[in-house]
Amino acid sequence: MASTFGTLFRISTWGESHGGGVGVVIDGCPPRLPLSEADIQPDLDRRRPGQSDIVTPRKEEDTCTILSGVFRGMTLGTPISIMVRNTDARPEAYSEIETHFRPSHADYSCQAKYGVRNWEGGGRASARETIGRVAAGAVAKKVLRALCPEIEILAWVSAVHDIGSSVDPATVSFEEIEANAVRCPDAGAAAAMIARIQQVRGEGDSVGGVIEAVVRRCPPGLGEPVFDRLEADLAKAMLSLPATKGFEIGSGFSGARLRGSEHNDPYKMEGGRVRTTSNRSGGVQGGISNGEPLTFRVAFKPTATISMRQATVTANGEDSTLAARGRHDPCVLPRAVPIVEAMTALVLCDHTLRQRALDALPR
Numbered sequence: 001m002a003s004t005f006g007t008l009f010r011i012s013t014w015g016e017s018h019g020g021g022v023g024v025v026i027d028g029c030p031p032r033l034p035l036s037e038a039d040i041q042p043d044l045d046r047r048r049p050g051q052s053d054i055v056t057p058r059k060e061e062d063t064c065t066i067l068s069g070v071f072r073g074m075t076l077g078t079p080i081s082i083m084v085r086n087t088d089a090r091p092e093a094y095s096e097i098e099t100h101f102r103p104s105h106a107d108y109s110c111q112a113k114y115g116v117r118n119w120e121g122g123g124r125a126s127a128r129e130t131i132g133r134v135a136a137g138a139v140a141k142k143v144l145r146a147l148c149p150e151i152e153i154l155a156w157v158s159a160v161h162d163i164g165s166s167v168d169p170a171t172v173s174f175e176e177i178e179a180n181a182v183r184c185p186d187a188g189a190a191a192a193m194i195a196r197i198q199q200v201r202g203e204g205d206s207v208g209g210v211i212e213a214v215v216r217r218c219p220p221g222l223g224e225p226v227f228d229r230l231e232a233d234l235a236k237a238m239l240s241l242p243a244t245k246g247f248e249i250g251s252g253f254s255g256a257r258l259r260g261s262e263h264n265d266p267y268k269m270e271g272g273r274v275r276t277t278s279n280r281s282g283g284v285q286g287g288i289s290n291g292e293p294l295t296f297r298v299a300f301k302p303t304a305t306i307s308m309r310q311a312t313v314t315a316n317g318e319d320s321t322l323a324a325r326g327r328h329d330p331c332v333l334p335r336a337v338p339i340v341e342a343m344t345a346l347v348l349c350d351h352t353l354r355q356r357a358l359d360a361l362p363r
Helices: 037-047 091-098 107-114 127-147 187-202 230-239 252-257 333-359
Strands: 010-015 021-027 064-068 080-085 152-160 209-216 244-249 267-270 273-276 294-300 310-313 319-322
Touching: 010 127, 021 127, 037 064, 037 127, 037 333, 080 127, 127 333, 152 187, 152 333, 209 333, 230 244, 230 294, 230 333, 244 252, 294 333
Parallel strands: none
Antiparallel strands: 010 021, 021 080, 064 080, 152 209, 209 294, 244 294, 267 273, 310 319
16 A cells, blocks of 8 residues: 655655554654654644534544654654554444445445455545644645745635635735634635535535645745656645545646637746746746746545435445444535645655755756
């Protein structure tokens, strides 16, 4: 099972949703970086369950413990292991899933691949696996702040179901994003989104939506041509997240409807550096960052596990129905915002370290 991501800044996540705990091992973090649990916990708090009435009520503090790689508050350059214990697991709520496959979940596909699966909460297919990613992302952010102090990574909910929003990526702030439970900085749209999520939760259903992200003051030169293009690594990072179904950068699919003369980003000199007059490229050209803001969007499907009765089959190959029990998000997007930020930080940290290695060579 491929649980490792990255090249120089490399992470491996581990653990199951209802096992003893979950976590991550980080390899490639530079030494002499100040690091403690206090640097990691705020992002885990933004991701944890039970933080509002529009997410899963599972009560987990998600308190992290650094097990290795840090001595007297400084990284050693050795592997950093971070653990979060599961304290509110209720595997008995998933007993039916032992014999019944949830529609559109990973139950059947994992059984078909491995011939065995952890049906308690979904095991590795559960979004609880992303705790390790968020913890590693917090470390990646510290590395980025040391190497690229001006870089800023922000993500927010831009759409829930058929409710859109109006947000300016150039000016949106962290405080505006965190001002409401759905993490949409458009207050009017946020109220409608919250009402919709509460409605579908009451009906035993779920909804999806879109998260938008921006990386401001990203330095030029990040990304490798051909297979490790910056947008390709961002796409893999985002589409590796549970419930994701789409990724687009810059103009995305809408750019396919334009002519080259309409889509190109003309160059200009500004303040002694090369800039573009528009940013339909989304900050990446030829797979390499061009110094303009990185802008992209990630589509999330509705949560697969719902309490409405649906047709399914059993592990014995019999037609049946299932109304799932357990505690689940009626919409994954509010808690996915810090996860998107974490995966962005992991990609940028990895490529920043790769670029620094290249810059060390004589030109």
